[in-house]
Amino acid sequence: MVSVLVACGNAEGSAVPDLGPAPPPGPVAMAADENPRLLRRFRPLRRLELADGEQIALGKMLYFDTRLSGGRDLSCNSCHALDHLGIDSRAVSIGHNGRLGKRNAPTVYNTAQHIALFWDGRAADLEQQASSPILDPSEMAMLDARSVERTLRGIPGYVAAFGRAYPGEAIDLSHVARAIAAFERTLVTPSRWDRYLEGDHTALTKAEHAGLKLFADIGCVQCHTGELVGASMFQKVGVVERWPNQADQGRYVVTKLDADRMVFKVPSLRNVALTGPYFHDGSVKSLRTAIAMMAKHQLGTELTDEEVVSIETWLKTLDGTTVNVTAPALP
Ligand code: HEC
Ligand code: HEC
Structure with a gap:
């Protein structure tokens, strides 16, 4: 196995969580389903502790409500469409007044378990994340919390819904963020991969096993690991070979540490076959590319077309079942 963790251990909270003992050096030789060491690098999706039902229902309305935008035309769902795996399928998002964003919109599914939010990890949790696009x-x-609050206090249905969700508390941006985060924690997508990890060894085909084994053998698993097959650490993109697009320096923008240049959160690969285009700049349309x-720039390996297809075949077992895809009635 290639050792690639050279970009680990950045200061400022870029810590790698303890995922248990690493497998011993040398290629993983046995079939994936017979190798407990390999499977220990992953976890099935956890059941998350959910908030009160009234809070979730309020968060869902807010998630879909375009009145939370300055132009009354954008909601969270505009860029993270829940009937479309929580993405907008664009390279970079289009925001207020048709303004082009700088980064690709990641999915909102399975984000509660991320080490931090955003490509550069600048938000610690979903609550902190949720208010930022509303004001951005x-x-x-x-633009400011007061206009959000004024809008919501002017809609009697919301006054009632906030009263049910947070009795006696203020209708303010922090409660908006809490409610949206409560809703987002329901957005998990269990897949065939979870059934496999939970012990159903018939859940994967032979070709899918082979792809998993290759993913592990060449070292992808060093970074894309754990419950989400990613989202558990920050790593440099272009560890072995310089990444083509250096315009966005990633975590460096947040920490201003040279060691964080071109460091990004390792994305989760759950649903990855369905959530292109890829990378922080959305520059790549095809999963195979x-x-x-990744093999070339992160591991210094050229894969054959067959090997690429094999890994893709396994990655498709991470396609999960989505929930909450339809918009609620708004007050
Ligand atoms: C105009 C499009 C747009 C809108 C509207 C929008 N987002 Fe996003 N969202 C993005 C983009 C682009 C990113 C990545 C930005 C970055 O990493 O710097 C992102 C990142 C996120 C993330 C982090 C995902 C990850 O993997 O780190 C979450 C969670 C999220 N948005 C939720 C929301 C919520 C909740 C709302 C509504 C309050 C919302 N977004 C509104 C475009 C949008
Ligand atoms: C050294 C750590 C590391 C290794 C090894 C690694 N990756 Fe990545 N991977 C990353 C980072 C960081 C990103 C985000 C890069 C960016 O967006 O600029 C990423 C992004 C991706 C993406 C795009 C996901 C998305 O939603 O945009 C895919 C697919 C992917 N990796 C698959 C693989 C495969 C397959 C391998 C093995 C051939 C692999 N990775 C090896 C760190 C790594």
């Missing part, structure tokens, strides 16, 4: 002048452009680029 190039996203929903409400993304896999080949």
